[in-house]
Amino acid sequence: MQHVTPAEHGMETSTGLDNRKLLMWLFLASECLFFGSLVATYLLYKGRSTTPPFPHDTTIAGVEYSGIYDIPFTSVSSFVLLMSSLTMVLALAALQRDNRRAAQVWILATALLGITFLAGQAFEFTEFYHEGLTVSSSVFGSTFFVLTGFHGTHVAVGVLILLSLFVMGLRGRLTSERSLNLELAGLYWHFVDVVWIVIFTFVYLIQ
Amino acid sequence: MASAIPEQRPVSIGEALRGLRHEAATYKGILSWIATVDHKRIGVMYGITAFIFFLIGGLEAMVIRIQLAQPNQSVVDPQQYNQIFTMHGTTMIFLVVMPMSAAFFNLMVPLMIGARDVAFPRLNAFSYWVFLLGALFLNFGWITGDIPDSGWFGYAPLSVQSLGHGMDFWMLGLQILGISSMAGGFNFIVTILNMRAPGMSLFRMPVFIWMTLVTSFLIILAMPVITIALFELGFDRFFAANFFNPENGGDPLLWQHLFWLFGHPEVYILILPAMGIVSEILPTFARKPLFGYPFVVFSGILIGFIGWGVWAHHMFTTGLGAPANAAFGVSTMIIAVPTGVKIFNWLGTLWGGSIHLATPLLFAVGMVAMFIIGGLSGVTHAVVPSDFQQQDTYYVVAHFHYVLFGGAIFGLFSGIYYWFSKFTGRMLSEGIGKVHFWLMLAGFNLTFFPHHMLGLLGMPRRIYSYPEGMGWDVYNMISTVGAFVIAASMLVFMFNFIRSIKRGRRASADPWDGRTLEWTIPSPPPPYNFATIPVVHARDEAWHRKYVEDDQGRIVRVPAGAEHDVESHEAAGAEGHHIHMPLPSIFPLIAAIGLPMIAFGLTYYQDTHGEWALPLIPAGVVVLLIGIFGWGLEPEAE
Numbered sequence: 001m002q003h004v005t006p007a008e009h010g011m012e013t014s015t016g017l018d019n020r021k022l023l024m025w026l027f028l029a030s031e032c033l034f035f036g037s038l039v040a041t042y043l044l045y046k047g048r049s050t051t052p053p054f055p056h057d058t059t060i061a062g063v064e065y066s067g068i069y070d071i072p073f074t075s076v077s078s079f080v081l082l083m084s085s086l087t088m089v090l091a092l093a094a095l096q097r098d099n100r101r102a103a104q105v106w107i108l109a110t111a112l113l114g115i116t117f118l119a120g121q122a123f124e125f126t127e128f129y130h131e132g133l134t135v136s137s138s139v140f141g142s143t144f145f146v147l148t149g150f151h152g153t154h155v156a157v158g159v160l161i162l163l164s165l166f167v168m169g170l171r172g173r174l175t176s177e178r179s180l181n182l183e184l185a186g187l188y189w190h191f192v193d194v195v196w197i198v199i200f201t202f203v204y205l206i207q
Numbered sequence: 208m209a210s211a212i213p214e215q216r217p218v219s220i221g222e223a224l225r226g227l228r229h230e231a232a233t234y235k236g237i238l239s240w241i242a243t244v245d246h247k248r249i250g251v252m253y254g255i256t257a258f259i260f261f262l263i264g265g266l267e268a269m270v271i272r273i274q275l276a277q278p279n280q281s282v283v284d285p286q287q288y289n290q291i292f293t294m295h296g297t298t299m300i301f302l303v304v305m306p307m308s309a310a311f312f313n314l315m316v317p318l319m320i321g322a323r324d325v326a327f328p329r330l331n332a333f334s335y336w337v338f339l340l341g342a343l344f345l346n347f348g349w350i351t352g353d354i355p356d357s358g359w360f361g362y363a364p365l366s367v368q369s370l371g372h373g374m375d376f377w378m379l380g381l382q383i384l385g386i387s388s389m390a391g392g393f394n395f396i397v398t399i400l401n402m403r404a405p406g407m408s409l410f411r412m413p414v415f416i417w418m419t420l421v422t423s424f425l426i427i428l429a430m431p432v433i434t435i436a437l438f439e440l441g442f443d444r445f446f447a448a449n450f451f452n453p454e455n456g457g458d459p460l461l462w463q464h465l466f467w468l469f470g471h472p473e474v475y476i477l478i479l480p481a482m483g484i485v486s487e488i489l490p491t492f493a494r495k496p497l498f499g500y501p502f503v504v505f506s507g508i509l510i511g512f513i514g515w516g517v518w519a520h521h522m523f524t525t526g527l528g529a530p531a532n533a534a535f536g537v538s539t540m541i542i543a544v545p546t547g548v549k550i551f552n553w554l555g556t557l558w559g560g561s562i563h564l565a566t567p568l569l570f571a572v573g574m575v576a577m578f579i580i581g582g583l584s585g586v587t588h589a590v591v592p593s594d595f596q597q598q599d600t601y602y603v604v605a606h607f608h609y610v611l612f613g614g615a616i617f618g619l620f621s622g623i624y625y626w627f628s629k630f631t632g633r634m635l636s637e638g639i640g641k642v643h644f645w646l647m648l649a650g651f652n653l654t655f656f657p658h659h660m661l662g663l664l665g666m667p668r669r670i671y672s673y674p675e676g677m678g679w680d681v682y683n684m685i686s687t688v689g690a691f692v693i694a695a696s697m698l699v700f701m702f703n704f705i706r707s708i709k710r711g712r713r714a715s716a717d718p719w720d721g722r723t724l725e726w727t728i729p730s731p732p733p734p735y736n737f738a739t740i741p742v743v744h745a746r747d748e749a750w751h752r753k754y755v756e757d758d759q760g761r762i763v764r765v766p767a768g769a770e771h772d773v774e775s776h777e778a779a780g781a782e783g784h785h786i787h788m789p790l791p792s793i794f795p796l797i798a799a800i801g802l803p804m805i806a807f808g809l810t811y812y813q814d815t816h817g818e819w820a821l822p823l824i825p826a827g828v829v830v831l832l833i834g835i836f837g838w839g840l841e842p843e844a845e
Contacts, residue, residue, distance in 0.1 A: 017401065026392075027393060051455070
């Protein structure tokens with residue numbers, strides 16, 4: 001076996017997996033615990049709120065309160081986010097075929113879909129705020145805003161990464177040999193999407 | 208930013224070397240340390256910083272012991288007492304044992320697996336700077352008078368309602384330290400899995416490497432849980448959220464669940480590195496391979512798994528109910544099994560060995576002995592009715608000091624005595640080292656053994672004073688005397704350390720007749736560690752290079768000249784052997800500086816006249832991003 005140094009390009013690793021890719025998988029493993037703790041907190045406090053607004057239609061002491069969630073709206077924004085995973089896959093596939101122009105288009109599309117999702121979330125947060133739901137109004141407000149806000153921050157970071165890659169691409173630095181950069185961004189992006197499926201199911205859909 | 212983008216073209220060896228020399232010449236003196244990405248230098252910085260905090264945490268402990276030496280004393284008032292025991296616990300766990308273990312990870316992992324550095328050298332520098340700044344932030348209250356006061360466990364709702372900024376420093380300080388630990392955890396997992404020398408399969412790895420791997424997995428999976436708990440605490444404190452507020456449907460017990468779901472894996476984060484160190488030292492000084500290597504390794508892995516299922520034994524008295532208490536009692540007893548397996552393997556290693564009773568071995572055996580005592584009192588805590596009696600008494604204080612001081616600290620000191628020569632080229636004095644050991648062992652037992660009795664006599668933890676006539680006076684006085692003996696032993700250690708750096712006996716590359724790869728390279732190692740990456744053929748590779756079996760099956764030394772243990776590094780250098788080392792970088796430090804800026808902003812912006820602090824938050828984010836982008840765009844090597 002040839003003696004190669006770690007810094008050398010194309011170094012073979014003991015597992016055969018690229019260092020950075022392994023790092024990303026480990027990071028995502030620890031992300032599971034971040035989101036897991038927040039989702040667990042949400043589920044623990046589900047139905048414990050004593051002050052309106054409530055997430056779903058609720059009747060307390062004969063008084064009916066209509067739920068605050070707008071499921072059709074959030075379904076649409078969830079669909080937008082899931083579609084961004086598709087464009088992410090197309091971006092990577094294009095770059096690996098060395099079709100840089102198509103890759104740029106798909107990267108930008110992914111970022112824009114992400115921004116659309118964030119805009120939807122901003123709209124939703126504002127609506128809820130006007131209906132009286134804040135971080136301090138009830139335990140539902142605390143858990144809802146912190147969990148979905150934590151996820152939204154992840155989407156925002158993802159958008160920042162995608163836009164950085166887009167700028168790299170404009171400068172001709174995003175090539176098929178360096179597609180790992182995009183692949184790593186993709187791993188992160190898909191993870192954030194999958195987490196949203198969990199949040200959408202547990203937080204919005206299950207009553 | 209455009210101009211910062213480097214040319215991406217292949218460079219010739221000559222250019223690379225010139226580049227390396229040029230870069231190295233750019234950073235001299237203190238700047239060469241600030242910009243370093245060398246795992247050995249980072250390890251040294253971790254070690255020194257952790258030791259300084261060990262002295263600070265020790266001084267805090269001395270105040271506690273002086274206050275409690277006799278009944279009805281008032282050296283400190285109750286509030287100051289709360290602050291001091293909070294800072295003592297937080298410091299010893301997060302600023303001493305964890306970073307001291309990180310120092311050993313940094314110093315030893317690349318050397319023991321035959322690598323030139325860690326997988327991500329700049330991430331490694333980032334870990335250190337974040338740790339240093341987080342530690343300073345956590346201690347900032349000593350300047351402003353806002354000192355954390357709700358215990359190292361920060362139980363809600365006390366930690367939510369604590370006045371002043373003390374708990375803000377605690378909460379945000381731990382958040383920053385968590386980032387450091389996780390970055391280190393990722394780095395060492397990738398390093399261990401991916402950077403092993405050819406031939407070093409997982410089951411040829413030294414046990415210390417295995418324990419580092421398990422610890423790193425625990426870190427990356429346990430730190431997120433406390434991060435979220437602290438995050439929720441932060442929302443409660445800063446934005447009046449309701450996570451731990453019972454008036455609005457919150458539940459303070461959630462804090463305890465999250466905290467201990469982190470906290471119990473955390474105790475294995477603290478002890479497994481020390482267990483790994485001891486598992487290296489015992490075979491070297493018994494001159495035998497580790498007894499039952501696979502059992503030790505699998506026990507470590509098993510501890511890593513079961514450690515996740517025992518957290519509620521910290522909460523037996525919170526009213527979880529009999530079924531939960533029984534389940535967690537049983538899981539706690541089960542985790543004692545792999546721990547016991549390790550202890551028997553260590554004893555088996557010593558059994559029948561030709562023992563060389565040097566200082567590292569004394570500390571290692573001290574660790575095993577003290578850990579057994581701490582382990583046994585731990586098992587008594589697994590018995591729920593017994594724990595009901597012991598909860599919040601000094602018996603618990605005795606238990607965790609036997610495992611954390613008697614276990615982790617003794618283990619870490621054995622590592623310092625063992626590997627000191629590898630990085631300084633000189634030996635620590637054996638004579639003074641033995642004085643240090645016996646003083647520390649005596650002082651430790653004088654201090655903490657009476658705590659068992661105090662606890663059984665009903666003395667509660669966290670009280671700042673106690674009345675006469677409780678039967679606690681004598682034990683408290685003995686304990687305080689013991690604390691002074693420990694303090695004296697530290698003076699002996701520091702004298703030995705400083706004296707040996709300057710005037711210690713010169714050490715050979717392999718002074719202990721070691722078994723692992725770090726002993727095959729010079730002391731101190733060159734920046735690139737291995738002139739030629741070694742090829743590993745066996746567990747205990749270094750030993751197998753030195754010894755073979757003769758015709759009669761006796762073990763004999765490979766004749767001089769035939770051995771290929773210490774390579775001629777000068778020759779390799781003279782050939783112009785092209786070793787590409789990672790370049791120094793200041794961006795990890797810049798990125799790290801952003802974090803305390805954000806934390807200061809969050810702490811102060813809601814104060815009256817705190818408007819000045821608000822811009823610090825976006826400014827900190829910008830500094831962090833500048834660091835990250837600069838880091839991403841600069842050339843990392845060649």
